[in-house]
Structure formats: C-alpha cells, structure tokens
Amino acid sequence: MKSTHLSLIAGAVALAAITGFATVTAPDGPAAPEAKAAALLPVERSSLVCPAPSGSDLAKTRYTAFTPAGEGGDGEAAAELRPALPVPDDEDMTDPKKAKKAEEAAAKARQKAEKPLLAVKEPGTPVVAEADGSAAPALVGTATGRLAPGWSAQQTTEVSAGGARGLLGVSCTAPDTDFWFPGTSTAKSRQEYVHLTNPDDTAAVADIELFGPEGVVKSEVGDGITVPGRSSVALLMSTLTDEAVDRLTAHVTTRSGRVGAVVMSADDTAGSDWITASQDPSGTLVMPGIPADATAVQLIAFAPGEDDADVKVQLLGKNTAFSPAGNATLHIKSGMTAAADLKDVTRGEPGSLRLVPVEKDRATPIVAALRVVRGSGDKQEVAYIPATGPVGARASVTDNQTKGSTLSLTAPGAEAEVKVTASAGSGGGEPSVETYTVKAGTTLAVTPKAPQGLKGTYALTVETTSGGPVHASRSLVRTGGGVQMFTVQTLPDDRGTVAVPSARQDLSVLDD
Template sequence: MNRTTLSLIAGATALAAVTGFAALTAPDGTAATGAKPTTRLPVERVGLVCPAPSTSEVAETRYTSYTPTGTGTGAAPGADKAEPPTALLRPATSAPASGDTGKKGKKPKAPKVPATVTTPGKPVTAQADGGSVPAVTGTATGTLAPGWTVQQTTVVPAGGARGLLGLGCGAPDTDFWFPAASTDKDRQDYVHLTNPDDTAAVADIELYGPEGVLKSQFTEGIAVPAHSTVPVLLSTLTSGPGRKDVTVHVTTRSGRVGAAVAAADDKLGSDWIAPAADPAGTAVLPGIPADATAVRLVALAPGDDDADLKVQLVTPSGTIVPAGADLLHVKSGMTAAVDLPNLTRGTVGSLLLTPSDPKKPTPVVAALQVVRGKGDDTEIAFIPATAAVSARATVPDNRAKGSTLSLTAPGAAAQVKVTASAGSEGGTPVSKTLTVKAGTTTVLTDLVPEGLKGSYALTVEPLSGGKVHAARTLALPEDGVPMFTVQTFVDDRGTVEVPSARQDLGVLD
C-alpha cells in the first residue's frame, strides 16, 4: 500500500509533466536535453489506520508507535522544514467541521492520543483497556514520517474472543484481499472499515466461497463516514449455511479506508487477518511456528484462469514438499483450502506457492490459518501471503521473551541487516548482519537490545542478493493457553522517487 502523500505525488507528477513538456518545446525547435535521473527522498507525510481492538470488557490493548532511524536527510521539494515533525494517533470518531468551536464558544475536547513518537529510534507505548476502545487513525510528518509503524496488540484472557490479537496498523487504500475468513457457525468474523479522511468513503464487499461468488446482500455501497469506523459481520451478508473458508474482497467506489478482519473461533481462539499481498503467480507465507498443531492453506485465483500451485515448505535446512499436499488446484473465482497436517515437524518454516507450470503463472491470493495447542488450550493466528521487503520494514512491540523472527529467501541467497531498537523504557539498540541461504528460512530469537526495559522494534533491511520475506511471531502464554500472533513485515516505503528538473524558460513561450 502506498504510504506517500497526495501532495508529494502531485508535486512529483507536476515536476514530471513540466520536465516532459520542456523536452518537447525547446526554444530553438529542437528537443531539450533530458532531465536528471530521479532521486529517492524521504516521504514527508504518512497515514495509518488501526481498527477498534475488541469488544471484550477484559481486553488489554497496547499501542506501540515507532519510527526507525537512518532514512536520510533529504527533503521533498517544497517541504516546510520549519514545521516541527509529528506522529500522532487519534480516535476515529466524527470530528467537528473546521472552525466549529461547539456550544457556547467552547472548543471541542481534544481526543486522547494513545501513543506519540517524539524522536526516531525509540518506541513509544500506551495502554487502552476494555471493550469501548475506538478505532484510531494517525498521521506522521517530517522526520518522523519515513518508516513510521504502529503495532496494536490485544490480550483477551477469557470469553468467546479469547486470544492474543496482533495487527500492524495499515495505510488506507482502495483494494484489499482477505483469504482464510469464514462465515461458519463457530466463527464470528467482522471486517472493519475505517475512514481516516475528511470526506465519506463508499465501500463494496465481495465474498468468495468454495462454489464461487456468494450471493450476498447489503454488501454494495457501504457508507463509511469521515473519521469513523464501520464493523460488518460477514455471516450477516449471505443467506444459507455458513462456509468454513471464505475470501473477502474489499474495494472502494470513492475515498479510502483501512481494512482488517477480526476472526474469532468459539473453540480455537481469535486474531486479526491482515490484508494479503496483491494477486501474484508466486506467494510466500513466512513464519509458521515450529510447534503448530494444525495448518490450513486457503487460496483464491481472482482472474479468469484456474491456478495449479506447487506447495513447498522452506525450512532452515532447505525446501521440502509436504507429504500428501504437494499440489493445489484453485478454480477461477472459487476459494480452495487444504489441511497440511504435521507440516513443520518441530522447525519454523515458510510456505512457498509457485505455479506448477512456470510458463503459465496465474495470480492468486493466499493465507494460512495456524493453530497452536490442543484440546481446550488452543490459540489461532493467520499468516497472509506477503511481498518481499524491498528496502526496509519494521514490526514493533517485541518482548524480551517470546519474539521469533523468520527470514525466508525462496530464491537466491540474501544478505540482511536486522536491528533491535532501543527499548520503550530503556536499552541500547543492537544490529546484526546475516546471510539467508537460498531456499531456506533463518530464525532469530536472541536479538534483544542491551539493557532492555519495555518493548522494542525489529527492523529488517535487505543489503544484497535475492528477495527476503519476513515475519515476527509473538508468543505470550496465558493460563496454559499458548497465545500467539504472527505479523508479516510489509515494506515501509519510507522513500519515494522524485524526478529532477532543470530550469527551462522556454516552457513559458
């Protein structure tokens, strides 16, 4: 998702337009010399959206806000360097119109800010407990914008939504895919639509089951007012029996929204389903825990063609084919699912989906449903297919114990730098450079800031070689339940390409 600002995009587009026009209309009638190559500069403004964390009165939610260091000192053209940088989260509630001071001339009460970053390199945390915590939206500007990341972590120790729910707050967008959702009687899945902007958004929701698009009602033209959130229970959108495996497609007709699916299973636990990577011929789903007791793969081919996928597990020692599940046929527009029993066999791994015929790749979206524990002591999490980290990605809210980082190089070997930030309450950052061998998954559990107090952030930066996909597992056991959540690393897009232009007064003739 694009975290650059509209103003920056507009500025870059305008520069490109002027440069192109100058090249075609030089004063002497000949083509002007081309502009300098584009350069990469830090973004000046980014926005994030966090859905309402829980409706449980016993829920305990922690927000962790973090901006990494080392993005560079450049600035976008026209940026106001005198304006102090900010990184703020605010409740996503309807706001008064600009200039409205409320009754009797009093200014509206300022919303409580859950977490505010004041300087790059140090996480800031805040606690918000109970079932009435609202969705929040946030904006970071200036030097706090490049790479700004927020993690929302919720512990629900009891009840039907029991579990550890983790989500990296996402950038608003217009198109989202969520495989591994469900309308089954044992599941309560809500898609949360949050609008961070000053104007209303209009969204559509499509559901794909094993037989194709599900007949649904009330899924088109869903209004999401400005600065508000709308949760939609998936099972209310269709008639007839529930489906165990459903793929959700959220698009907007106007405006932008942040979207995530809250999945709660009466027997297994609960967690968030984050958006999957855009449809592609190859998919990587990193970070399956070593002690997973059940893994279910869900995939959809959204185009006109069926997909035949080769299923492989990328382990620390190499790439293997799961027994009895080496191939998956996905019919066009139909959600396919397969159980992968005894998949990890005691080692952390990542699932790799590739076209059976490399010459005929068919784009797919995919996600995993992962279970740890047995009997009444189980917990569930979801791992969506994720794109490779191109420049840098961060997952905040790591603890001294319980954090596992998985790095997967499905193709060529890759060299990667991993940094554990300073702690939110103290500690010195540490970094480590390592090589992920081709076709393997490397696991880190011991990279912790020196003298750590509080929680810390993990940042992954590819240095050379092939593509790297990453995920962080956070395990926080509670009363014998192996509670856990998995967050994939999504590139932070902390920089943007800006074209260079030279002065040419000929464009004014």
C-alpha cells in the same frame, strides 16, 4: 491512382532524407543533459489506521508506535494517532432521548479525539499507550516530516477468557482502496467482523464481496457501506449473507474515499486473531513464519481473474525446500476459494510457504493466506499469515519485549544478508544490531537480541543489505490460562522512500 501513390512515396522518402540530414548535421551547441534516474527521497507524509481492538471487557490492549532512525524531511514533524470518532446507532437517532445522549457522547468523543493517544517525538524510540476493556478505540493518524519515513504502529490485545480468548496482534495499516482476505468464514463456529476505518474528513463508501468454494456468495447488504470521516465501523460477516460457509475469500473495495480494512476472527475452539490483507494478486506468493510447533496449517487461496491457477506448494524449511506429501500442487478455479490441509507440515522445524506456477509461462495472479494452529484440544490457539511482499529496503515491527518474540526470515530465491536493528526501549536501553545470512530456499528463525538495558518495549527494523529478496514475519508468544497464545505480523517494505524524477528547465518549449 498510381501517380498519386508514387507522389506520396516520393514525398515520404524526401521527408525521411531531410529528417535524417537534419539529425546528422544538427548545429553545434551544448549537448543536451543526460537523463538521470529518479532519485529516492524520504516520504514527507504517511497515514495509518488501527481497528477497535476488542469487544471484550476482559481485553487488555497495548498500542505502540515507532519511526526508525534515519534521514527524513526537514522542518516541523509530527507522528500522532488519535481516537476515531464514534458512529451513532441509527435506532438511537430516532429516539429523542437516545439521540440527545448520543450527541453528547459524540461531542465528548470529538473533544477526546483532538488529543493524540500516541505521539512519536523522536525517530529511533517507540512510544506506548494502554487501554483496557471493550471501550479501547480505533485510531487514525498521520506522520509528517522526518517522522514519516517508516512510521509503523501495532496494537496487541490479550483476552484471557471467553469466545474471543487469545493474543490478537495487528500492524496498523495504510489506507487503500482494495483488499483481499483469504481465510475468512461465516461458519457458525466462527464469529468474524470486518473493520473499516476511514482516516479522512469526508465519508468513504465501500463494497464487500464474498467468494466460497462454489464461487460468489450472494450478499444483499455488502454494497454501499458508508464509513463516516475519521470513523471506524465493524460489520459481522454472518450478517452479510444467509449462507454459512467455512472457507471464504472476502474482497473489500471502495467506490469513493479510502479505508483501512482488517478482519477480526474468533473461533469457538481455537481462540482469536486478526486476519490482515494478502499481498496484491501475483503469480508467486510467500507466507513467512510458520512456527516450528504448529499442529495444523491450512492454506486458503483464490484466483480473482478469469483463468484457473495451478501452483506448486513448497515449504521453505530450515535447510531445504520441499513439497508437502499429498499437497505438491493446488488447483484454484477462477472465482472460487480453494483450500489444502497441510496438517503439521513443519514437523518440528520453522518454515515458510511459497506458491509458484506449475508452468512458468502461465503465472495466473492469486491471493493466499495460512490459518495456523498451535496446541490441541482446549489449549489451541490460532493465528493467520497472509502472503506478503519482500522486506525490500526496510521494514519495522513494534511491541517486542525481552522474551516471546521470534523473527522469521526466508529467502525464496538467492541467498541474502539482512541487518536487524533492535531499537532503544520505550523506557530506556541502547539499540543493538545483528547481521544474518539466509540461505537460498530456506527459513531462518531467530530470537532477536534485545537492547542492552531494555526498559519497556522495542521495535525491530529489518534491512536487506545484499543478495536476493527476503520475506519476513515476527511472532509474539504469551502464556495465559495454560495456553501458549501467539500472533504473527508480516514485514513488507515500509515504503519510506519515494522515487522523484529529476527535472530541468527547458525554455525551448516556448519557441514558435
């Protein structure tokens, strides 16, 4: 036995010696080319989906789409949003007369969907379309070539009265397979719909899980939801469970295919708006753009993993960062939704909220969002700010007008400099550029400089030019019925570029 071990050791030493010798005395020849970093190239294709804007006959909706000026792909290009196909009611299909009418309506809808509602022709100029009433459609679309990098779209809906009163704004989303929505509810005072939109030709199958302050909320109808190809479905949250829970986190995943997912929330007393998905679970989160005149701010957070999370709650204000009195930290139990009432935390100054681990070496991933209220009594209006990633290289947001837009920029770490470009107007006007410095640990709220000679609406493009990461959001304000209605959209990186690894031909792999 000993001799066998010695033989193996001797063989290994000899092999190591030979290998080392071969490495040191490799024959002369051309040196292998150095490995190059992956090149960042413009994307050549991107997809967006927009939910059906409203169920109110009083709704007035404006769709806007935009691709920022810059280098894109060569050859043919298109960026078009088309109406989604209707989903027939199962009950109608069992009645011959109703089924015939449903099929006729579907045929007309398919014919209508062949024509784009919104089509960007050139980078740098937004396009606009409008629709009134509850029949305004959900949209699905694709951008290719030079119109794909940074392609963005938004729908802004104003409802002047009724249970859905308010200004509802949502950036059209890229389809995905996993979404987290802290801040949803099945309370009797709120009516909320989960909108699932499928951009592909084949059906997608989705699941919806609900988590409340006590953990999982039982739901027997949230599994296996079929979303037909190029269609959109809306599910009333309160029909997913028998429990009325005020503070929920909804988790949408797909078993097959992909969807765009957003939640429309209407409150009996505070108006309505869209709840968009939080940034993917992370140990540190930033929610930018709390208005200076916010009268109530509620933080909702959820820890999806097996560990509890303890986080510091920090407001990044106009001049400094501080922890709100009585809410310096938040304990989030695993699998349970936690909330903190921050009241009028901004105290007359704009701000952003940051969550960081209490212990740096224990960064438990979480998701989070803010429910923000302006006004009081019957003059209240609500909006939601989800945790969002940094602007990164570039991000854009559409549907800005001469008045009513505020851009919030926050630098949670190091000081940063950003360039903000106001595009040409949809009906005319020259682009304008401003540069801003955001001090570390603060929030800068600015009124964008509109394009000279603006006609129509314009887009804002934010680029980080130096310093640390910057998180951003844009708020829109409209006055209707004596109410200062508002909505907030975040500006994460538009992912207009993709890393493409370098490659070279290597015929040596064919040698024996």
